[in-house]
C-alpha cells in the first residue's frame with residue numbers, strides 16, 4: 060500500500076513513533092488514536108510532523124468509530140503492555156487488550172476497513188522451550204498473555220465471519236531509539252549506564268532473549284498490512300538468542316567508548332518466575348512476509364545508544380547520577 064491513510068492506535072508510544080515516521084517518509088497519511096497514558100512523544104510534536112492526532116481511548120467505541128472513518132488500514136498497538144500490571148489489575152488489562160481490541164475490530168468492520176495488524180506477544184505461549192513458533196499450543200501464564208491471545212482470537216474471528224484481513228504479530232523484545240519510557244532490559248541498561256549505576260543481572264546472566272531492532276520490526280508490520288488474507292498469527296523476532304550478560308557487556312563497551320570509565324555489572328540472585336531461554340523461530344515470518352531481521356545486535360545497540368546520547372538533555376537523563384563514575388559529557 061502506498062499513499063494510503065493508515066490509523067495507528069497507540070501511535071504516540073515507542074513503536075508507534077517509529078512507525079508513523081516511516082509511514083510519513085513513504086508517502087502515507089497517518090492518523091493516530093492515543094489516550095496519552097504512556098505517550099513517548101507529544102500530540103503537538105506528532106501533529107507538527109504531519110500526523111492527524113485524535114486524543115481518545117480504544118475503550119470508547121465512538122472514538123474508535125471516528126478514528127477508523129475513511130482509513131485504508133489499521134495498525135493496532137494501543138494496549139496495556141506489560142506482565143506485572145496485568146497481574147496486579149487483570150480487569151484493566153482485559154478492558155484495554157480485550158474490549159479495546161474488540162472495539163477497534165468492530166469499528167473497522169462497521170466502516171468497511173478490512174486491513175488490520177494487531178500487536179501481540181510471545182507471552183501467549185507461556186513457559187515453553189524455545190525456539191518459539193506459531194504451532195505451539197497457547198498457554199499464557201499471565202493475564203497479559205491471556206488478553207493478547209484473546210485479541211489474536213478476535214482477529215481470527217472477524218476475519219472468518221466478516222472477511223476482514225486482520226492478522227496478529229507476536230513481537231519479540233523490541234529495542235531501539237525513542238525507548239526512553241520502556242522498562243525493557245535494553246532501555247533499562249542504557250538508562251542505568253547514563254546514571255553511572257551498575258547493570259544489574261538477576262541470575263547467572265545466561266538467560267537468553269530475542270532482541271529485535273525497531274526498524275526491522277516495522278518492515279514486518281508493514282509487510283503484514285499487505286497480507287491478502289486474515290486470521291493468521293506470525294512471530295516477529297530476530298531468531299538469534301542473545302544472553303543478558305552479552306547485552307550488558309555490549310553496553311559496558313559503549314559506555315567505555317563514550318567516557319572512558321568502567322561500568323560495573325552486578326550479579327544478583329535469580330528472581331522467581333524469570334524465563335531462562337527465549338527466542339523466536341522466524342521461519343513463518345520469512346516465508347509469508349519475506350521478513351528478515353537485518354540489524355545485528357551490536358549495530359542496533361549502537362544506534363539506540365547514540366539516540367540516547369543525542370537526546371540526553373531533553374530526556375532528563377543528565378545529572379541523574381549518584382555515582383562518582385557517572386559521565387555527563
Ligand SMILES: NC(=O)c1ccc[n+]([C@@H]2O[C@H](COP(=O)([O-])OP(=O)(O)OC[C@H]3O[C@@H](n4cnc5c(N)ncnc54)[C@H](O)[C@@H]3O)[C@@H](O)[C@H]2O)c1
Pocket residue numbers: 068069070071072073074075092093094095096097098099115116117118135136137138139140141155159178179180181229230231232233234243
Ligand atoms: N515493546 C515491545 O518490546 C513489545 C513486545 C511485545 C508486544 N508489544 C506490543 O506492541 C504494542 C506497542 O508497544 P509499545 O512498546 O510501543 O508500547 P507503549 O506503551 O510505548 O505505547 C503504547 C501507546 O498506547 C497508548 N495507549 C495505551 N492505552 C490506550 C488506550 N486505552 N487508548 C488509546 N491509546 C492507549 C499509550 O499512550 C502509548 O502511546 C503493544 O500492544 C504491546 O503490547 C510490544
